[in-house]
Amino acid sequence: MIWNIRNKKDATLKTIFRLIRDNREMTRSSLSDAMKIKPSTLSRAVDQLLQAGFIKEKGQAGSTGGRRPTLYEIEKNAGYMVGIDISRTYCSIVLVNLTNEVIEETSYPMDTSQSPRQVIDRLITGIHEFLQKHDIKQDQFLGIGIGTVGPINRETGYLLYPPHFPVPGWGDFSISQQFEDAFHVPVFMENGANTAAWAEFHRGGLNREFRNIAYTHIGIGIRCGIISEGRLVQGNNQEDAFGHTVVDIDGNPCSCGNYGCLETYCSIPSVVNAIKREIKKGRDSLLAELKPNIDNLTWEDVMKGLTRRDPLCDEVIQNSALYFGTGLANLINALHPEVVILGGPLVQYSRTFFEQTRRTAEKKIYRAPGYDVTFRIASLEKRSIALGAAILVLDHYLYR
Ligand SMILES: [Zn+2]
Numbered sequence: 190m191i192w193n194i195r196n197k198k199d200a201t202l203k204t205i206f207r208l209i210r211d212n213r214e215m216t217r218s219s220l221s222d223a224m225k226i227k228p229s230t231l232s233r234a235v236d237q238l239l240q241a242g243f244i245k246e247k248g249q250a251g252s253t254g255g256r257r258p259t260l261y262e263i264e265k266n267a268g269y270m271v272g273i274d275i276s277r278t279y280c281s282i283v284l285v286n287l288t289n290e291v292i293e294e295t296s297y298p299m300d301t302s303q304s305p306r307q308v309i310d311r312l313i314t315g316i317h318e319f320l321q322k323h324d325i326k327q328d329q330f331l332g333i334g335i336g337t338v339g340p341i342n343r344e345t346g347y348l349l350y351p352p353h354f355p356v357p358g359w360g361d362f363s364i365s366q367q368f369e370d371a372f373h374v375p376v377f378m379e380n381g382a383n384t385a386a387w388a389e390f391h392r393g394g395l396n397r398e399f400r401n402i403a404y405t406h407i408g409i410g411i412r413c414g415i416i417s418e419g420r421l422v423q424g425n426n427q428e429d430a431f432g433h434t435v436v437d438i439d440g441n442p443c444s445c446g447n448y449g450c451l452e453t454y455c456s457i458p459s460v461v462n463a464i465k466r467e468i469k470k471g472r473d474s475l476l477a478e479l480k481p482n483i484d485n486l487t488w489e490d491v492m493k494g495l496t497r498r499d500p501l502c503d504e505v506i507q508n509s510a511l512y513f514g515t516g517l518a519n520l521i522n523a524l525h526p527e528v529v530i531l532g533g534p535l536v537q538y539s540r541t542f543f544e545q546t547r548r549t550a551e552k553k554i555y556r557a558p559g560y561d562v563t564f565r566i567a568s569l570e571k572r573s574i575a576l577g578a579a580i581l582v583l584d585h586y587l588y589r
Contacts, residue, residue, distance in 0.1 A: 201226065201234045203587050209244055209263055210288060211396070216250050216258040235261065243267050243287070263287050268331045269323075271316055272579025274381060274572075275337040275364070277353050277409065280308060283572060284319045285579040289392055293319055294572060305358045306367075313371045331586065332375040333368050334578030336384030338412075339428040346378050353409060377581055382406055382428040383421055384577030385567070386414030389530050391580050393568040403526040404567070405431065406533040407513065407542075411452045415524060421581075432456070436515050454512035457488045457534060463505045464491060474501035492538050503541060510542045514549025521562055522555050532567030 196202075201224075208223055209215050215223075221231050238244045245264045249257035265288040274281045281296035295315055299308055320330065340349045346365025365376040386404035390396050402416040411432030415422040432452035433445050440449025441459075453459050465486050468477045476494050480486050494502035517529060529550075536543050547564040554562065569576060 199234075201230065202238060205231075205234055205238060206243060206263070207587050209261055214247050214260045214262045216260055218258060241267075265290065268329050268583075269325050270331050270579040270582040271319070271333045272384070272575035272577065272582070273312060273333060273335045273368075274384075274574035274578065275308075275335060276381065276574065277338060277355065280312060281572070281575050282312060282315050282319065283575040283579055284323065284325075285576065287583065289576070289580050291572070291576065292323060294575070296571075299355055301355045304356060305354075305361070309364065309367050313368065316368075316372065327373070330372065330374050332377065332582040333372065334384065334580070334582045335364060335368070335376065335378045336381040336574040336578035337364070337378065339380040339382075341378055341380060343378050343423075346376065375582070375585065377578075377585055379423070379578060379581055380412075380414065380428040381574040381578075382412035382414035383423065384414075384575075384581060385412075385532065385569075385573040386416055386530070386577065387421055387580055388569050388573040388577030389532075389567060390416055390419075392576060393530075395528060395530075399527045401524070401526045402528050402530060403520060403524055404530045404532065405517070405520075406567075407455055407531070407535040408533040409457055411456060412533075413520070415526075417524075431516070431520060434516055434519060436512050436519075451512060451516040455509045455516070455535065460505055460509055460535065461486055461488055461491055463509070464494075464501060467501055467505065472501055475499040476502070488534070492534075495539050506535070506539050506542050507545050509535070510545035511549050513542075514546040514551075515553060517546060517550040518553035521550060525560060526562060528563045528565060530565050530567050532570060532573065536566055537570060 204224060205220055208220060217231060217235060221228060224231065242264050244261045247260040247262040250260050265286045268287050270285050272283045272285060279296055279298050281294065283294040284292040286292055297311055337348060338351065342349055346363040348360050348364065351359040365378050368376045382404060385406060386402060389404060390402060395402060400419045404414040406412040410429050412428045413431035414428060433443065433447065433450045435447060435449045436451050436454065437449035441453035442448055443450035443453045464476060465483050468474055468483045474494065475497055476486060476490055476499060477483065479490055491502055495506065521529065531543055531546065543566055567573065
């Protein structure tokens with residue numbers, strides 16, 4: 190019988206596969222040291238994986254005297270996963286192999302001309318095209334991961350009260366079901382912030398250095414994903430909750446009904462509105478010259494202002510980062526991550542935002558002896574949500 194990676198029962202096979210994948214290459218003796226199992230059990234399992242074509246020989250390791258031991262690596266094209274990102278303004282697909290390499294990717298804009306079902310149909314066609322182009326057979330296709338804006342119901346594959354989509358109707362049907370019906374493979378849904386965090390952890394190389402990570406994405410709103418002891422924290426399906434932590438009890442009114450929420454100071458709409466407000470007060474800005482009617486100011490205009498170092502844009506971004514650094518310090522004090530990753534347009538287009546956020550958070554963190562935290566800019570950016578969703582598919586086979 191050829192072992193199939195879909196078999197969720199065999200813990201030894203799964204552990205060997207995981208160890209070889211995470212360490213890139215291993216010998217039988219390094220596997221034996223890591224797993225502490227009988228050599229005969231290990232040998233049988235390695236042979237089974239070789240026979241099934243999920244691992245292969247990679248040559249000989251350096252000799253420590255005697256015969257040089259054989260190295261094993263993952264047969265990376267023995268299986269494939271698809272990751273999908275459904276965000277509010279675009280959706281994208283990535284095709285990924287067993288070592289999390291991106292084989293192909295594509296992205297589609299979403300606007301008011303497409304219904305949710307039309308968007309799903311476009312994604313289904315796109316996946317069919319990928320499978321055909323790379324000649325991927327049904328038994329090599331391990332499943333589909335969907336990273337999307339929360340809140341979600343993972344079990345049913347529904348979006349719950351989907352906010353800010355260009356057209357309504359995204360909560361009316363099970364998104365996962367559509368893909369299950371089209372491809373007959375397992376489909377998993379997860380918050381986009383969680384999948385992005387997972388991609389940064391695995392493909393951004395953080396898993397070799399850290400176990401505890403906080404990932405934040407600052408865009409239309411603030412999204413947050415947490416990795417604790419190397420595992421994704423999935424208990425909370427409200428990835429936007431961090432954006433509604435209060436940083437000023439007498440502050441700006443927020444869409445949630447509260448006052449002084451973090452996202453009323455640090456998000457694309459809040460930055461655009463703050464610049465509009467200052468220009469209307471009479472402040473000078475390149476953007477005032479660019480936009481005769483300042484009510485039409487957009488984030489694209491603000492990006493131009495940031496690139497040209499407009500002093501007003503710079504000031505608003507600095508102020509926004511003071512609030513974000515404060516909110517982040519609260520998050521850090523509660524969770525003690527080893528590294529905080531900042532992603533999203535505000536960070537991408539403004540080094541000032543990142544640096545000011547870092548300085549502010551560092552000043553406000555309560556430092557227990559021996560505790561330290563590092564701040565990093567997200568390394569994968571726009572592809573991270575879909576990539577992390579694809580990586581999660583394999584985790585379902587390996588960890589459950
Ligand atoms: Zn709020």
